[in-house]
């Protein structure tokens with residue numbers, strides 16, 4: 001039987017003996033050319049491939065297309081028809097691995113919460129992949145920033161996560177791309193020195209990144225039925241009350257985008273409840 005692992009050529013293989021779809025997408029974004037998905041190649045391989053069958057594409061994704069990955073009608077890169085123009089073009093470069101309904105919902109939320117320029121920034125270079133899972137253990141989502149072992153930035157979401165949770169992870173990505181992240185980053189890639197920092201310094205960085213991300217998410221969204229899990233960590237205030245307070249203080253419950261959102265979060269940060277949250281590393285929440 002097969003075990004999940006890698007072949008000698010470094011091609012990942014699942015328990016069923018096929019290359020997992022998520023790994024194919026990651027490889028395409030890592031070394032492929034997005035123009036490939038604007039047209040269909042004369043040779044189209046099926047979506048389920050063994051490492052041997054995919055070997056040539058793995059070295060050079062331009063040699064042919066894989067059904068549903070770099071073909072024109074790929075579900076992974078689909079965008080709801082209601083989204084037009086520059087936003088549509090940018091969202092066409094962001095992979096969402098889920099069923100079509102969930103993917104449409106996620107892309108609409110991204111289109112509503114970010115400007116076209118911000119979506120273009122998020123989709124630059126190797127762009128971003130979003131994977132959806134039926135259930136995550138301790139959180140509604142997390143962001144895997146680009147670093148050693150993570151060649152393509154990735155957001156993992158629990159299915160059905162509300163706008164607050166989706167925008168939160170996208171804000172982490174935008175902050176990394178724009179050089180606004182609390183993490184030491186070069187061109188959106190985590191600096192290797194980060195891992196060598198003492199734990200207390202890393203915890204401070206993680207805490208700052210999370211709180212500022214929560215504030216910016218509040219600026220970009222209207223009142224959400226599910227507030228960030230970090231609102232549980234504010235002494236003397238209930239989670240919901242703290243969240244509603246921040247919605248009022250940051251943006252008067254309006255949904256802002258672009259510079260207006262970033263500025264509203266920065267300018268009002270000192271008055272927010274989230275700025276007083278105590279995040280200890282051993283408790284998990286929305287990451």
Ligand SMILES: [Zn+2]
Pocket residue numbers: 168169172210213286287
């Ligand atoms: Zn987070």
